[in-house]
Amino acid sequence: MYAPLLSNRYLTSRIIPFLAVAAVALCVALVIVVVSVMSGFLEEVRRSGKTLIGDVVVTRDITGIPHYEEFIREIEALPTAEAACAVVETYGLLQMPYGQGDGGKQIETVQVWGIEPTSFDRVTDYRSKLYWRTPTKEETAALAPDDPRLDAEYQRDREGMSLHNAAGEPGLVLGIEISPFNRRTKDGSYRTENQSGAQDPGYFMPNIEPAPLLTLVPVTESGKIVGEKKMRFPVVNEFQSGVFQIDSQRVLAPIAEIQRMLALDAADVVSRTERDENGQPKIEGRTPARATTILVKAKPGVDPMQLRTDVEVAYARFFETIMKDPVRSRFGRPPLSVLVATWEQRLSALLGPVEKERSLMRTLFSIVYVVCAALVLAIFWSIVQEKTRDIGILRAIGASRTGVLWIFLRYGMLIGVVGSLLGVLLAWAIVARLNDIHDLLGTPSPTWLRVLAWLAVLVGLGMIVRSVRRASALRTVLWGFGTVGLASLAAVLWNHEGHVIWDPSVYYFSRIPSEIDTDIAWTTAVFGTLFSVIGAAIPAGRAADTDPVKSLRYE
Amino acid sequence: MQPSAPHSALLSARNVRKTYHLGKVRVPVLRDASIDIAAGEWVSIVGSSGSGKSTLLHLLGGLDRPDADSGPISFAGDELRAFGPRRENEYRNRDVGFVFQFYHLLPELTVLENAMLPSLVGLGRFRWLLARGELRERAAELLKTCGLGHRLLHRPAELSGGERQRVAIARALINKPRVLLADEPTGNLDEKTGGGILDLLASCHADGLTLVMVTHDASIARRAQRQVRIADGCVALARE
Numbered sequence: 001m002y003a004p005l006l007s008n009r010y011l012t013s014r015i016i017p018f019l020a021v022a023a024v025a026l027c028v029a030l031v032i033v034v035v036s037v038m039s040g041f042l043e044e045v046r047r048s049g050k051t052l053i054g055d056v057v058v059t060r061d062i063t064g065i066p067h068y069e070e071f072i073r074e075i076e077a078l079p080t081a082e083a084a085c086a087v088v089e090t091y092g093l094l095q096m097p098y099g100q101g102d103g104g105k106q107i108e109t110v111q112v113w114g115i116e117p118t119s120f121d122r123v124t125d126y127r128s129k130l131y132w133r134t135p136t137k138e139e140t141a142a143l144a145p146d147d148p149r150l151d152a153e154y155q156r157d158r159e160g161m162s163l164h165n166a167a168g169e170p171g172l173v174l175g176i177e178i179s180p181f182n183r184r185t186k187d188g189s190y191r192t193e194n195q196s197g198a199q200d201p202g203y204f205m206p207n208i209e210p211a212p213l214l215t216l217v218p219v220t221e222s223g224k225i226v227g228e229k230k231m232r233f234p235v236v237n238e239f240q241s242g243v244f245q246i247d248s249q250r251v252l253a254p255i256a257e258i259q260r261m262l263a264l265d266a267a268d269v270v271s272r273t274e275r276d277e278n279g280q281p282k283i284e285g286r287t288p289a290r291a292t293t294i295l296v297k298a299k300p301g302v303d304p305m306q307l308r309t310d311v312e313v314a315y316a317r318f319f320e321t322i323m324k325d326p327v328r329s330r331f332g333r334p335p336l337s338v339l340v341a342t343w344e345q346r347l348s349a350l351l352g353p354v355e356k357e358r359s360l361m362r363t364l365f366s367i368v369y370v371v372c373a374a375l376v377l378a379i380f381w382s383i384v385q386e387k388t389r390d391i392g393i394l395r396a397i398g399a400s401r402t403g404v405l406w407i408f409l410r411y412g413m414l415i416g417v418v419g420s421l422l423g424v425l426l427a428w429a430i431v432a433r434l435n436d437i438h439d440l441l442g443t444p445s446p447t448w449l450r451v452l453a454w455l456a457v458l459v460g461l462g463m464i465v466r467s468v469r470r471a472s473a474l475r476t477v478l479w480g481f482g483t484v485g486l487a488s489l490a491a492v493l494w495n496h497e498g499h500v501i502w503d504p505s506v507y508y509f510s511r512i513p514s515e516i517d518t519d520i521a522w523t524t525a526v527f528g529t530l531f532s533v534i535g536a537a538i539p540a541g542r543a544a545d546t547d548p549v550k551s552l553r554y555e
Numbered sequence: 556m557q558p559s560a561p562h563s564a565l566l567s568a569r570n571v572r573k574t575y576h577l578g579k580v581r582v583p584v585l586r587d588a589s590i591d592i593a594a595g596e597w598v599s600i601v602g603s604s605g606s607g608k609s610t611l612l613h614l615l616g617g618l619d620r621p622d623a624d625s626g627p628i629s630f631a632g633d634e635l636r637a638f639g640p641r642r643e644n645e646y647r648n649r650d651v652g653f654v655f656q657f658y659h660l661l662p663e664l665t666v667l668e669n670a671m672l673p674s675l676v677g678l679g680r681f682r683w684l685l686a687r688g689e690l691r692e693r694a695a696e697l698l699k700t701c702g703l704g705h706r707l708l709h710r711p712a713e714l715s716g717g718e719r720q721r722v723a724i725a726r727a728l729i730n731k732p733r734v735l736l737a738d739e740p741t742g743n744l745d746e747k748t749g750g751g752i753l754d755l756l757a758s759c760h761a762d763g764l765t766l767v768m769v770t771h772d773a774s775i776a777r778r779a780q781r782q783v784r785i786a787d788g789c790v791a792l793a794r795e
Contacts, residue, residue, distance in 0.1 A: 001679065002676050006661070009663035014663070396616075396618055396647060396659070397653070397676055398647040398649070399648075400644050401640070547618065548619075548647075549618045549619045552618075552655070
């Protein structure tokens, strides 16, 4: 019965337990805030990596998959698949109309994706990634007044997601980082600027004349280069996936044009020996168009690994169906195997470093955890050490070892629970308002606050003088340190002209991830409590094991 | 030399040895010390500083353990060494009461709570809930007897040395022990205050309590029925 009485008294009658609660709360809050933001950031990178790719990707080399429309129908009949689309993927050279390349032109190596916009959008939510489109009402409210997207001149989505310009010519959609004249601003939006840095619609890619020149190199099944194919494509839009590697390299074009340039389009097969009635080589059949990649979107809640297995089965079925048909198999024999991968497997090169970063962060934070745990342990060690004599008294009047231990376990547990809960609340308050706090730091401090800070410094100086006159050393020291702190704060406020830490012109995301990681929060709270209990239990156990006389003699 | 006991012994030590180890140095404090204390007796243990008188008191009260080759210490015929942890705690809690030179009160508790502490320790939650009114009353009564009726809700820091020692005596008596062991109970007090404490102890003894008191002051020791002197780690002299 004495355990609750004593643990409550120890908690409420001295200041040190409050310092311990504050230490636990600050440690817990520190870990939760930093891990939440870092996890949120890495999760954003990971989520962005999934952009424009779907859940499962079927790939074949440049020879492609014939009869892919039939394979897509087979996939879309799967109960786990929501939609699928075909892509022709290759690399090419894009000669931009300005720059320092050959003839004053900038030449970029680009990853070319031939797509059909509507089906591509069903799988990848492509529409939302188009940058120069008419913003929705909500989007309009969030844009800066001078954002070019509010200007109809810059909007390119009025006709839907067409990959053709107003004249009906096939065009390109570029990753927004390909053009060096798209400058990303601090709010995450882009301004088109000319070489002297002034905003200039003349450098807006869809306005550029002449149109960029795309060069592709068709390759035969045996790997022979057939000869380069060149074609001018006007830029009809730009997209922003949020991943620099994609936005700086990828170009989208109409699938039919890319198939044609790579000789993957449908074509007649003529006889080398027979002639028709007009004396022309006899047409024996027609090879189907080919796609190198099929993107598949999973139904909501379906695991991509499950979908991957289903797609593999669907491909086997598709292969069998085609092979049973002598005509179709003769002119478009599908490859025996294709590579089926989930988006994570496909993007392992991109996600690998992110995962490494996450592992590194976990390692670093395990050190932070250990530091926090050591801090809590040290505080409790000193608290219980200070109570060694009390332990001796209790043992001298008949308290058992477990009884003594229980006092300090309760003590540690109460401090741990209260500290951890306060830490979670503090972390939640900080994380929820993180962007506001950041915005506040990013704006110059108001004059009234600067003046108030200096007034507080004057009050502090007055209190120092008063304390000196009253010959109070403690108050003089406390007011001295307090005033130095206030003066430093006032000086910082005086010189503060806005400091942006999270600069969207550097990071992918315009806002700091501000969702608390609940798993981390509760795990940290549990560990905070656990370390408090351990911190109290070890010295208490040691003291309880000591003979009462030794504890009583402890000074 | 073994002092004779006037009556059958309630508390007895036979050839008790105690050695302290200061690093590698062995410091023998008690060497075959023997003492018998009868029920209802008031015995003073005197001796110079470092003679081992407090050590003997701690051994008698079960606060410390004698050497492995030591003779037995018995309470009412039961050897302390044979006590298990539970009985050992019970012995300290119910059979003996301790009064220390430096009071050893818990600073976070009030005077009343300090006095009640041994009963809180001795009772489980359920028994405490049943008996708490009665125990509170008894503690308050004891404190009144000790002249602290007006100080029940004060903290030890707000009391004088003499008042603190009275609280310590009330605490030692709360569980109605058979023996009160007092280690220099007036050693930290002025003569007048110390005299008041001795009067209080004398009245406890008059009520039938067995009292063992350690002191280095011969005048204080003379108030006991019997004095034993410790010299060179042995009980050297007994004076009626």
